[in-house]
Amino acid sequence: MAKEKGGGEDELIQSTFAPLASAFPGALGLKDDCAVLAPPPGQDLVLTTDAVAEGIHFFSDDVAADIGWKALAVNVSDLVAKGAQPLVYLLSLSFPEEPRRAWLDGFAQGLSAAQSAFGIVLAGGDTDRRPGLLSVTVTAIGSVASGRTVRRSTARAGDLLFLSGTLGDGALGLVLRGDPARRAAMGLDEGKAEALVARYLRPKPRVPLAPHLVSYASAAMDVSDGLIKDCGRLARASGLGASLDALRVPLSLPARTALARDFRLIETVLTGGDDYEVLTAVAPDRASDFRAAAAGSGVAVTEIGRLAEGSGVKVFGAGGQPLEIGRSGWDHFPD
Amino acid sequence: MAKEKGGGEDELIQSTFAPLASAFPGALGLKDDCAVLAPPPGQDLVLTTDAVAEGIHFFSDDVAADIGWKALAVNVSDLVAKGAQPLVYLLSLSFPEEPRRAWLDGFAQGLSAAQSAFGIVLAGGDTDRRPGLLSVTVTAIGSVASGRTVRRSTARAGDLLFLSGTLGDGALGLVLRGDPARRAAMGLDEGKAEALVARYLRPKPRVPLAPHLVSYASAAMDVSDGLIKDCGRLARASGLGASLDALRVPLSLPARTALARDFRLIETVLTGGDDYEVLTAVAPDRASDFRAAAAGSGVAVTEIGRLAEGSGVKVFGAGGQPLEIGRSGWDHFPD
Numbered sequence: 239m240a241k242e243k244g245g246g247e248d249e250l251i252q253s254t255f256a257p258l259a260s261a262f263p264g265a266l267g268l269k270d271d272c273a274v275l276a277p278p279p280g281q282d283l284v285l286t287t288d289a290v291a292e293g294i295h296f297f298s299d300d301v302a303a304d305i306g307w308k309a310l311a312v313n314v315s316d317l318v319a320k321g322a323q324p325l326v327y328l329l330s331l332s333f334p335e336e337p338r339r340a341w342l343d344g345f346a347q348g349l350s351a352a353q354s355a356f357g358i359v360l361a362g363g364d365t366d367r368r369p370g371l372l373s374v375t376v377t378a379i380g381s382v383a384s385g386r387t388v389r390r391s392t393a394r395a396g397d398l399l400f401l402s403g404t405l406g407d408g409a410l411g412l413v414l415r416g417d418p419a420r421r422a423a424m425g426l427d428e429g430k431a432e433a434l435v436a437r438y439l440r441p442k443p444r445v446p447l448a449p450h451l452v453s454y455a456s457a458a459m460d461v462s463d464g465l466i467k468d469c470g471r472l473a474r475a476s477g478l479g480a481s482l483d484a485l486r487v488p489l490s491l492p493a494r495t496a497l498a499r500d501f502r503l504i505e506t507v508l509t510g511g512d513d514y515e516v517l518t519a520v521a522p523d524r525a526s527d528f529r530a531a532a533a534g535s536g537v538a539v540t541e542i543g544r545l546a547e548g549s550g551v552k553v554f555g556a557g558g559q560p561l562e563i564g565r566s567g568w569d570h571f572p573d
Numbered sequence: 574m575a576k577e578k579g580g581g582e583d584e585l586i587q588s589t590f591a592p593l594a595s596a597f598p599g600a601l602g603l604k605d606d607c608a609v610l611a612p613p614p615g616q617d618l619v620l621t622t623d624a625v626a627e628g629i630h631f632f633s634d635d636v637a638a639d640i641g642w643k644a645l646a647v648n649v650s651d652l653v654a655k656g657a658q659p660l661v662y663l664l665s666l667s668f669p670e671e672p673r674r675a676w677l678d679g680f681a682q683g684l685s686a687a688q689s690a691f692g693i694v695l696a697g698g699d700t701d702r703r704p705g706l707l708s709v710t711v712t713a714i715g716s717v718a719s720g721r722t723v724r725r726s727t728a729r730a731g732d733l734l735f736l737s738g739t740l741g742d743g744a745l746g747l748v749l750r751g752d753p754a755r756r757a758a759m760g761l762d763e764g765k766a767e768a769l770v771a772r773y774l775r776p777k778p779r780v781p782l783a784p785h786l787v788s789y790a791s792a793a794m795d796v797s798d799g800l801i802k803d804c805g806r807l808a809r810a811s812g813l814g815a816s817l818d819a820l821r822v823p824l825s826l827p828a829r830t831a832l833a834r835d836f837r838l839i840e841t842v843l844t845g846g847d848d849y850e851v852l853t854a855v856a857p858d859r860a861s862d863f864r865a866a867a868a869g870s871g872v873a874v875t876e877i878g879r880l881a882e883g884s885g886v887k888v889f890g891a892g893g894q895p896l897e898i899g900r901s902g903w904d905h906f907p908d
Contacts, residue, residue, distance in 0.1 A: 271651040277612035316606040328622040370705020377712035
């Protein structure tokens with residue numbers, strides 16, 4: 239973080255960010271230009287970078303702690319879906335104006351909470367000030383046994399598709415975050431609405447699932463852009479088609495409540511983003527072991543479909559009928 | 574680069590950026606969420622991230638190829654000064670509007686040229702569109718023999734200070750890039766002016782110097798924010814003071830020409846940024862070997878000062894007199 243002009247930036251880095259790096263000696267106290275990482279022996283490193291920006295990935299009036307959490311969570315989610323254990327991250331911040339002390343403290347608290355939750359630590363970064371919108375770019379690094387990174391292109395015909403956790407909470411939370419007045423129409427009490435918004439604001443990557451993906455998955459990816467689109471990506475990358483059973487998609491109690499009131503929200507559930515659950519392809523003869531191993535680490539995984547020769551994603555509803563909701567239908571989702 | 578919405582972004586990544594990653598199998602063709610890096614055995618990884626933004630680090634009308642080159646060069650410079658060999662980088666792009674095909678092609682050409690020049694390859698990245706200014710965030714990863722990363726905090730009293738290449742070209746180039754009409758007042762013909770501007774637009778990190786820093790440097794850093802400021806940082810990080818001999822600072826022919834016309838430009842040379850040369854602290858008994866090894870790899874290094882007990886940076890001019898130029902003087906430069 240040492241490239242910045244002026245004592246103010248250096249002070250900011252030392253007061254706000256150096257404590258987040260204190261557990262990682264290779265960060266050199268954020269006083270050098272680089273960080274040093276001794277790679278774990280016998281491991282490959284998995285690398286990812288994602289930016290979140292004001293007005294695009296978070297609301298301008300979101301709490302600073304939630305912005306910090308989310309910036310880290312969306313990157314850790316990518317690592318986890320590849321079977322990697324999170325190690326360190328670098329942070330590149332762009333402030334449109336001098337950040338307020340309280341904002342920085344909150345942002346650092348959110349990062350700190352996320353670090354503890356995900357087992358990752360700050361290694362270095364960069365800050366600058368430029369006109370425009372607040373943006374937070376994270377590069378996250380994880381490790382996985384050599385040669386065992388879980389890809390999206392290696393699924394096989396006949397593999398079953400599993401989804402971790404529950405789907406649609408993030409997307410429904412986004413709806414409520416943008417328009418809290420919709421709570422009543424969705425049949426939700428305050429607690430259920432808050433649970434959905436919290437899921438949107440603070441996605442929880444499925445870190446405990448990572449080793450089980452390495453053991454059991456033939457392919458996996460995180461669901462960040464909506465199940466249908468991301469399932470299509472996994473299927474296409476593997477040269478296959480997918481079928482999904484909408485009625486088996488796991489839903490939280492708040493999501494079930496909202497869908498019971500207005501089933502059209504199934505479209506939001508199946509196509510909305512922001513869940514950061516893991517979609518996993520598993521060979522049928524390994525499915526029950528995968529389910530048991532995941533459950534043993536506290537993550538429920540639910541079988542929601544399968545892969546087959548062909549292309550595209552077909553979604554089936556009640557009675558095995560192709561589901562026809564929305565203008566384009568869901569029988570095929572070109573990217 | 575797979576997180577983006579819409580086919581346009583995926584197409585952009587495949588057409589523009591995938592070719593830059595083709596030499597690195599771990600990039601997975603930029604078709605997965607992450608890249609995979611098998612760390613070289615016995616090596617530590619060195620990590621850095623720096624963003625360049627329109628209007629801050631480059632001009633809005635700079636050629637796209639130069640922007641790509643510079644974004645990569647400033648990061649590679651950080652790696653090199655730590656003794657690391659560049660390996661791979663990740664790229665996070667923020668476009669305020671749909672980028673034009675010609676701009677993207679030029680940008681990729683600049684990155685490609687820089688990749689070849691620095692020996693680094695694209696591993697992954699992220700693109701988005703958001704209001705504001707074009708920004709390019711690079712995270713670069715290099716490798717260095719385990720435990721041998723060159724820091725800025727490990728210099729010793731009595732160490733000599735060496736500078737690679739020549740100083741001030743980037744800063745004078747920036748002056749001319751902003752106001753070409755100043756060429757005449759600086760006594761420069763077109764060729765000399767162009768050489769300075771080229772140095773500003775396309776900084777050349779001293780990649781061949783890296784192994785010699787590992788062998789000979791007690792501390793080092795790249796000079797990106799001006800010699801005086803960065804020397805002060807190295808000295809302070811090592812708990813020392815520094816003295817610099819302004820008359821020994823190596824100058825290119827164009828810079829010497831400009832200073833012969835207007836010696837006040839020495840302030841620009843000594844305090845301007847954008848050179849990306851390496852400032853190295855070397856024990857006196859290793860100095861001649863360091864100089865010879867560096868020269869053997871095609872990089873001239875010049876002794877320009879030394880470190881001693883104390884604090885601050887003192888700059889001496891003709892006759893060993895403290896140099897007094899500018900309003901604040903240069904006897905001490907707090908960060």
